[in-house]
Amino acid sequence: MPELQIIGITDIPEIQPGDDLPEILLRALSQQGRALEDRDILVIKQKIVSKAEGRLVRLKEVIPSEFAIHLARQMGKDPRHVEVILRETKRVVKMDRGLLIVETWHGFVCANAGVDESNVAGQEVLSLLPLDPDESAYGIREKLLRQTGVSVAVIISDTFGRPWREGLVDIALGVSGLKPIKDYRGQPDAYGRLLKATEIAIADELASAAELVMGKTEGIPVALIRGYPYTLEKGKGTELIRPAEKDLFR
Amino acid sequence: MPELQIIGITDIPEIQPGDDLPEILLRALSQQGRALEDRDILVIKQKIVSKAEGRLVRLKEVIPSEFAIHLARQMGKDPRHVEVILRETKRVVKMDRGLLIVETWHGFVCANAGVDESNVAGQEVLSLLPLDPDESAYGIREKLLRQTGVSVAVIISDTFGRPWREGLVDIALGVSGLKPIKDYRGQPDAYGRLLKATEIAIADELASAAELVMGKTEGIPVALIRGYPYTLEKGKGTELIRPAEKDLFR
Numbered sequence: 001m002p003e004l005q006i007i008g009i010t011d012i013p014e015i016q017p018g019d020d021l022p023e024i025l026l027r028a029l030s031q032q033g034r035a036l037e038d039r040d041i042l043v044i045k046q047k048i049v050s051k052a053e054g055r056l057v058r059l060k061e062v063i064p065s066e067f068a069i070h071l072a073r074q075m076g077k078d079p080r081h082v083e084v085i086l087r088e089t090k091r092v093v094k095m096d097r098g099l100l101i102v103e104t105w106h107g108f109v110c111a112n113a114g115v116d117e118s119n120v121a122g123q124e125v126l127s128l129l130p131l132d133p134d135e136s137a138y139g140i141r142e143k144l145l146r147q148t149g150v151s152v153a154v155i156i157s158d159t160f161g162r163p164w165r166e167g168l169v170d171i172a173l174g175v176s177g178l179k180p181i182k183d184y185r186g187q188p189d190a191y192g193r194l195l196k197a198t199e200i201a202i203a204d205e206l207a208s209a210a211e212l213v214m215g216k217t218e219g220i221p222v223a224l225i226r227g228y229p230y231t232l233e234k235g236k237g238t239e240l241i242r243p244a245e246k247d248l249f250r
Numbered sequence: 251m252p253e254l255q256i257i258g259i260t261d262i263p264e265i266q267p268g269d270d271l272p273e274i275l276l277r278a279l280s281q282q283g284r285a286l287e288d289r290d291i292l293v294i295k296q297k298i299v300s301k302a303e304g305r306l307v308r309l310k311e312v313i314p315s316e317f318a319i320h321l322a323r324q325m326g327k328d329p330r331h332v333e334v335i336l337r338e339t340k341r342v343v344k345m346d347r348g349l350l351i352v353e354t355w356h357g358f359v360c361a362n363a364g365v366d367e368s369n370v371a372g373q374e375v376l377s378l379l380p381l382d383p384d385e386s387a388y389g390i391r392e393k394l395l396r397q398t399g400v401s402v403a404v405i406i407s408d409t410f411g412r413p414w415r416e417g418l419v420d421i422a423l424g425v426s427g428l429k430p431i432k433d434y435r436g437q438p439d440a441y442g443r444l445l446k447a448t449e450i451a452i453a454d455e456l457a458s459a460a461e462l463v464m465g466k467t468e469g470i471p472v473a474l475i476r477g478y479p480y481t482l483e484k485g486k487g488t489e490l491i492r493p494a495e496k497d498l499f500r
Binding site for chain 2: 001002003004005006007008009010032094096097099101109159162163164165166167168169170171180181182184187198199200201202204205206208209211212213215216217218220228239240241242246247248249
């Protein structure tokens with residue numbers, strides 16, 4: 001009777017550049033009367049990681065290019081916002097109907113390169129994805145380990161759209177402490193039949209599961225997943241990015 | 251402190267055509283000393299729904315077409331298997347490198363039209379997706395309601411690949427009892443900023459969350475999700491299928 005719990009961590013204040021996220025997480029947990037346990041998984045929204053890392057651009061400091069001004073008209077966005085999206089873009093995957101789907105410098109394919117409007121201390125800013133979400137996850141995991149002696153896995157999550165299906169789901173940008181893909185190939189299924197091509201993106205599923213307690217309006221940017229069996233292993237969110245040569249939908 | 255539980259339902263026997271799934275679920279739950287509660291969500295793997303509904307084709311009764319024989323060589327599959335995939339196909343989305351991504355008659359875009367090898371009573375069969383997964387979900391929900399007086403939502407899940415990302419995740423094929431998409435547009439976020447385009451595919455996230463306790467080898471085809479707040483509403487899995495005119499990646 002496998003069972004897991006997903007717990008939303010409340011009482012996390014608005015994050016400012018330079019904030020010590022692991023410290024803030026531990027404080028919020030203790031306010032809930034909870035402590036981390038070995039093999040817990042922490043799922044943390046990209047937005048607060050980006051804020052803590054200062055991955056922010058003040059809108060008023062951006063000078064848009066001609067191309068950004070042109071696109072901004074189609075997209076109904078501020079040209080400075082579009083300028084920042086283009087700076088975060090390695091390759092445009094699709095540009096149509098006011099939508100801009102790009103490949104970021106990390107290799108993520110998503111709308112608007114993950115650039116998002118935000119507020120920091122009353123100023124209009126744009127938040128960018130962390131420079132290296134795996135490194136962000138690793139840093140948080142290591143600091144929590146040092147402070148508490150407890151080994152948890154960390155997933156940095158973000159909300160992405162998908163082709164063919166309506167609605168967005170949370171996926172894993174950065175991962176530390178577990179393999180993001182569970183590989184069943186060659187194992188027998190419940191009926192003894194060998195499984196052929198079953199690699200499950202568990203880090204994405206964990207991110208989606210965490211979103212269910214976070215919501216969008218509740219100010220819950222962190223969830224704790226307890227009871228999911230995994231082995232402590234090196235793993236990176238970049239393993240979830242399909243290499244160009246394997247991708248039918250480049 | 252929002253919290254939800256995901257519980258894998260064990261002791262579900264191998265399903266045969268004609269089996270009464272709601273009856274079998276209730277028996278398995280009671281063997282675990284559990285009972286359904288109002289607002290529980292049951293996530294049920296497509297495979298056992300298809301088996302119960304007799305959506306099976308005996309391999310030895312299939313005569314492959316010339317085109318199926320041709321494709322089967324590229325795909326390294328049995329031509330009869332490919333023949334059945336083609337019969338379930340409305341439109342080929344991509345045919346490359348031995349992979350066949352199609353749109354099914356329901357509108358799902360997936361590999362091999364959801365046709366899967368299976369065993370029923372020792373015979374080689376192919377399982378097809380349910381004819382109408384929303385109807386399947388509705389039927390199970392209604393029967394559980396009649397038998398127990400308890401209102402649960404039901405999601406029929408399947409494992410799908412995605413462009414751009416490695417690994418598969420579980421998504422919702424059929425839904426009954428909840429809206430599959432949570433629409434935050436126009437609501438203020440935690441900082442008072444109006445959310446613009448945030449529709450979350452919660453039914454897909456619930457299916458992914460359920461997969462985490464099911465796995466592929468453990469023979470756990472049903473999960474119970476408890477503690478997720480939702481309002482009882484009409485909703486269909488087909489709402490998750492992006493209409494052609496809105497899809498940039500047809």
